[in-house]
Amino acid sequence: MLTYLFTDIGSDSLYHHLYQCIKKDILSGELSAGTKLPSKRSFAKNLGVSNITVENAYAQLQAEGYIYSIPKKGFYVREISDLIPSVQNTQADFAESETPHTQYVADFVSNRIHPEQFPFSVWSKLLRETLLNRHEELLESPPWGGILELRRAISNHLKEFRNMEVSAEQIIIGAGTEYLYGLLIQLLGRDKIYAVENPGYHKIAKIYESNGVKRCFIPVDREGMDVGKLEESGSHVAHISPAHHFPTGAVTPIGKRYELLGWATRSSGRYIIEDDYDSEFRLAGKPIPTLQGIDRSERVIYMNTFTKTLASTIRISYMALPCHLLKEFEKRLSFYSCTVSNFEQYALARFVEEGYFEKHINRMRTHYRRVRDELMASIRKSPLASCCKITEEDAGLHFLLHVDTRLSDEELLRRAEQSGIRLSSLAEYYCKPALDIPVHTFVINYSGLSVQKIPKVVKMLIKCILC
């Protein structure tokens, strides 16, 4: 009779050891298809284990399909070995694919917030209280649009600070705007053409590409997207950031806004995605009123995110849909579960509702204004003054540095990289071919810079540009 040793099985259970032994023999062919296994009782007796041990091992083998039972006859080995595909050695020469990023002295490309600026204690308190007091609600599946409390808080915030009339129900919460763009493609249609800004965030165009929909690049001038070119392009959806275009910093003036709305209403099925990603950080004057706020024809989908305002590692964004699109969304896409955990939604709801968000924004504006002012002053007082010009400095979190130099952009970027400064040129944000791509213009995103570092960084810039 079949027998196995039960020595050296370590912490393994008896039944599992037996299961492993039999499985191995089946896979190796030692126990061939059709072989009848010993009856549980006699096998147990033979092995010196309990009936239950054999029973459990057989049950597991049966559940996994290695053996089968014929009632009143016993257990048999199944036909499997010739099904095992021959092993192809395709295990790739797989190296660590994500190298940790370089530590820069200054990173003028990424958005970053320093620990001393994040409201850890408040956030911690709110999360703690949420976890303590809302056990029931935390485990309740949220509505597809997200926790109503958060959506109400956002609706109130939009009313108070952006003068927008958006009901809580119109707001849909998602784990980042990138995710929401994907939902919008499903909502608005894959047969549509999506117009994106040129220059602009490459990521937005990439998302449309990756989702397999047509997108076209429309030039952006100092007033935002060119409406004539937009009309010519045959696009159905315009994805724009009228409050503050990245990277040029262009603010779309009211006249142009009405022109854009005019474009959207001229033909049915046209929409504008208004990406209001950093309007809170306009450093001079009040935030620019939204396109959504002046839209009377339900053509504007408003999007914003807490990822920019709070921390890039908090993945909570939202969009406000016009009512007819909301109905469409409910009909076709509400089967998707909300992608943000309840915990964070409840904590954020209180953060917004109880005024912490506003306080945080104000504190950050003051901080960013100070960084910007000191950086600009430092540049203007330095030898760079003679060859550099700064523009678009009122828009949020970055300005443009125009350099009068004989160095190529590539050379300048290489020098910066070498000395530990991460920099990008305005030209990089253009999709080629494009007309009038500016040279010698660099995008200075100062959100990650600390005031203390400014003298050092300006010295390094001088070295890169003037030496």
Next chain:
Amino acid sequence: MLTYLFTDIGSDSLYHHLYQCIKKDILSGELSAGTKLPSKRSFAKNLGVSNITVENAYAQLQAEGYIYSIPKKGFYVREISDLIPSVQNTQADFAESETPHTQYVADFVSNRIHPEQFPFSVWSKLLRETLLNRHEELLESPPWGGILELRRAISNHLKEFRNMEVSAEQIIIGAGTEYLYGLLIQLLGRDKIYAVENPGYHKIAKIYESNGVKRCFIPVDREGMDVGKLEESGSHVAHISPAHHFPTGAVTPIGKRYELLGWATRSSGRYIIEDDYDSEFRLAGKPIPTLQGIDRSERVIYMNTFTKTLASTIRISYMALPCHLLKEFEKRLSFYSCTVSNFEQYALARFVEEGYFEKHINRMRTHYRRVRDELMASIRKSPLASCCKITEEDAGLHFLLHVDTRLSDEELLRRAEQSGIRLSSLAEYYCKPALDIPVHTFVINYSGLSVQKIPKVVKMLIKCILC
């Protein structure tokens, strides 16, 4: 000269009030295009406010595009009024679109976890410590695949509990499997045909539909997906749950698993998405080994989620990609930011690493086993015994109740609904037309049921079925 009253402005700032007044007059046409506005100084004097007030108001109007300046001449009203599209009254008769869900006495459809089962104190402690000790890391953008610590913890967990060899780098974290399916479509291609199980979770088919890719339904028998039909269908990707098919409870035996792998290796570009969504809750024996674990040809994409095991409101799932697909992902899709907040990723990493997850799973298995056993015993001891049969009770969190009755399924479901029991029939999970759709079979997902409620619920079932 233009003049405005500064009484009754409440808490509004002077400059903002002035800005509002001028804007209103521009929009109404009172101030027509081309009109020159008063010089800042004289206007300020006339209004009895400071120069700064006028300056700020003009700056805001200029930023928004209502006025423009000609250097050394002054400020002029822009041409905008005729651009304003006529107001269409399309504001929909918008009612509250998300009605709160009915309170059921028993819900045999949704997955739910009761507050006493969620490890609030541990989770709270881990979140608190994370927030206290990891300020720097919390604000650092995570790698595109997610926080490495979490991926390492998952890799170890998979090795220990599922006997899988998956490196941390192969694991990609996302906010729910639904989101990850969307990424997989982008990775594997929109030109592919995706095979889904019939019967099965409607949501999976819906996601493929909504993403505009072809999907076909392949029948599932007691051993899982029909490989012959899969081959015939011309599909490229098979989306299956071999450990535990929903809703039939079928476990794919090892022979069939090799057949499926054989299918995948027979032609290039074929893949299997192995959805292992509740394998942890197999209540008898050990979890069934994964397809991924026996795949030597890099054809299996493994997916699992903490949404089922921890709480449906914690949106953290993951997939393990074969190495060659990981490279492809990095090349084409790593521009996407990870959709789960750092906070939760760090907390979950410790939860898994420090054994809390295992403990939680064990506790939940004990709990679910008890609910299942008591519910089944209660049914078997009741008058239902004569007309009901229970099958597939070992698989996680649900069993099938076959009812011998002359009532139609619809009538039975209606009665249940009326008495406060949410129930679904097995037939509902079929995509029609399909052969052999079972009738009088109901899916009893008992995850949300408390032991205390069982006698009451069984009484109600008796009333629905026997009266």
